[in-house]
Amino acid sequence: MNKKHKSYNREFTGVFGKALRIFLVLALMVYLLPILWMYVSSARTNADFINAPLKIPSRLYFGNYVKAFKMAKIGYHFIISTIITTVSVLIIVTFSSMAAFSFSRLRYKGRDFLYSLFFLGLILPTQSFLVGMFVMFRVTHILNTLWSVILPVSAIGLPIAILLIKAFFDSLPSSLEESALIEGANVFQIFWFISLPIANAIIATVIVFDTINAWNEFMLPFVMIQSERFKPLTTSLYVFSTKHSAKLTLKLAALTIIATPMFIVYFIFQNQIQKGITAGALKD
Amino acid sequence: MFYGVINMIAKKNSYILFAxxxxxxxxxxxxxxxxxxxxxSFTEWRRFNIIKFGTFEHYIRSLSDPVLGKAFIHNFLYILFTIFLESGTGLLLAGIVIHLKRSIIYRSLFFSPIILPSIVVGVLWRQIYAYxxxxxxxxLTGLGGKDIDWLSYPFTMISVSIVSGWLFAGFFMTIFYAGLARIPDSIIESAKLDGASASGIFLKIELPLIKNLIMLALLIVTTGGFKGFDLFQILLRRDPLESGIVLPVFLVRTFFENxxxxxxSAVSMLLTLxxxxIIIVINFINKIFVGRVEEF
Structure with missing residues (x-):
């Protein structure tokens, strides 16, 4: 996409180019100030912080991280979040790649109707079926279990995943699959051994997008899970942040513990992550 | 978009099992x-006891509910602010970085906040805005100003919108950047040689060529403006003025707390409608004023 013609360039040079760069650097500093402040403040004692929230501390105090990790039970809720995310993403990838394969490569009665059904999911906000889902989960005793988050996160992830994977299949000729069919392979073998490996790039994009979505999901566990035992990181941190309102630096330390690994993962896989988030959010 | 007729490999009704x-x-x-x-939404139903079916009471009540009215107004305010703070800032940043060499580091840093869970963003900004x-x-006080209560009236909505802008500007920058990067360098170069000013290049050449992306951004910001729950729930505490109530929070409060x-259900139907x-109106505007996307 990003074809660079060597003989042309669009960069502004000279004074104007320098001015633009200076403006951008200043904007970036303002932009990153909150994050920087979080890191610095999380390594200070509470009393020291409250006296001078802006001062660059002369001595750093790293005890906050240990304390926050224990008090917010970050290790435990990390495992809950991991379970929710892993199961949801597995469901989305398996179900959506099978469905997308059938919508693109196979023909059967009702196919186009079923495909158009998923367009509904692209338009509808989660809030439009939240109440009905809440009542249904309550009646069936799914409420307050991990399934009450896994099932909706998976179902909501399906439409975009199906759309992306189907569009990918549609853009490729089916000659490989056809010759396999002539060789006598059955349709499931074709799906598993030929189509799925071809689609690995777009499936990686889907995995990235849905992993971030599931990991960061807040509204569903907020509504569905009240029991402390089953809360993922997001809502357990919410409870923590409202409970210990006095210990500001502990809160910031908890945020830092959550944010740091995410930043590291982001800077390692940033191309894949940027592609995943934009592709997933664009929807069409 | 193709409808899969070209690449069909086999036909059998049992294949429905795949879907x-x-x-x-x-x-x-x-x-x-x-x-x-x-x-x-047509049922009288409180605390899981059905009282009666077939009532329009909720929709009638919603018309005169002052808090719900406030929530609607706040959603529109939020959309108005975030159009500038999210997509506007994103467009400005994209317009700058596209003309600078070695911009990858800026792009990846501006994008980075969006990977954070809303809980981290919300709690952090609650502390940034703390009295x-x-x-x-x-x-502010360092500069000789007075303390301000950022998360209450009249600052509530603008404060939340700023957080949204901080969170999503990088996302829109990435989208706009991808669109701008598709414009051949030769077009920009020749405009520069013809003596076009930077603002002329941006307004007269680049913007018209990515107007489809601008419409897309508007669609995302306006529909997103009615779905946003996390930031409002995490940043704000309920205040008597309801200075930060929005539809999704009102909805959760109604069916979940009360x-x-x-x-x-009626509120959720209103939100859905x-x-x-909005989707219909924006698609309509898109068809009339933007038309087909030009490909290079």
Whole structure:
């Protein structure tokens, strides 16, 4: 996409180019100030912080991280979040790649109707079926279990995943699959051994997008899970942040513990992550 | 978009089994609860006891509910602010970085906040806006100003919108950047040689060529403006003025805290209708004024 013609360039040079760069650097500093402040403040004692929230501390105090990790039970809720995310993403990838394969490569009665059904999911906000889902989960005793988050996160992830994977299949000729069919392979073998490996790039994009979505999901566990035992990181941190309102630096330390690994993962896989988030959010 | 006729490899009705897991999950979790919600919205139902069916009471009540009215106004304000703070800032940043060499580091840093869970963003900014020991007030008093209560009236909505802008500007920058990068360098170069000013290049050449992306951004910001729950719930505490109440928070409060299933369902239907109306209007504008996307 990003074809660079060597003989042309669009960069502004000279004074104007320098001015633009200076403006951008200043904007970036303002932009990153909150994050920087979080890191610095999380390594200070509470009393020291409250006296001078802006001062660059002369001595750093790293005890906050240990304390926050224990008090917010970050290790435990990390495992809950991991379970929710892993199961949801597995469901989305398996179900959506099978469905997308059938919508693109196979023909059967009702196919186009079923495909158009998923367009509904692209338009509808989660809030439009939240109440009905809440009542249904309550009646069936799914409420307050991990399934009450896994099932909706998976179902909501399906439409975009199906759309992306189907569009990918549609853009490729089916000659490989056809010759396999002539060789006598059955349709499931074709799906598993030929189509799925071809689609690995777009499936990686889907995995990235849905992993971030599931990991960061807040509204569903907020509504569905009240029991402390089953809360993922997001809502357990919410409870923590409202409970210990006095210990500001502990809160910031908890945020830092959550944010740091995410930043590291982001800077390692940033191309894949940027592609995943934009592709997933664009929807069409 | 193709409709798959070209690449079809086999036909048999039992192949529906491939689509079935996805279809069933989607039907059970999305479609059926949606129908439930429609029915509930015409039902008098509190604390899980059905009192009566077939009532329009909730929709009538919603017309004169002052808090719901406030929520609607706040959603529109939020959209108005975030159009500038999210997509406007994103467009400005994209317009700058596209003309600079070695811009990858800026792009990846501006994008980075969006990977954070809303809980981290919300709690961090609640502390930034805090009256005591908040970052913003510390800077203000350092400059000789007065402390401001950023998360209450009249600042609530603009404060939340700023957080949204901080969170999503990088996302829109990435989208606009991808669009701008598709414009051949030769077009920009020749405009430069013809003596076009930077603002002329941006306004007369680049903007018209990415107008489809601008419409897309508007669609995302306006529909997103009615769905946003996390930041409002995490940043704000309920205040008597309801200075930060928005539809999604009002909805959760109604069916979840007050257990008023009937009224909650009606509110959720109103929210759905507004979102669908916005999608229709923007698609309509898109068809009339933007038309087909030019490809290079």
């Amino acid at each position: 079935l897991p996805a279809v069933l999950l989607f039907l059970i979790i999305v479609v059926i609860p949606l129908l439930f919600t429609v029915v509930f 005591h020991a908040g970052l913003l007030n510390s800077i 257990q008023d299933i009937g009224y909650g 507004v979102v669908i109306a």
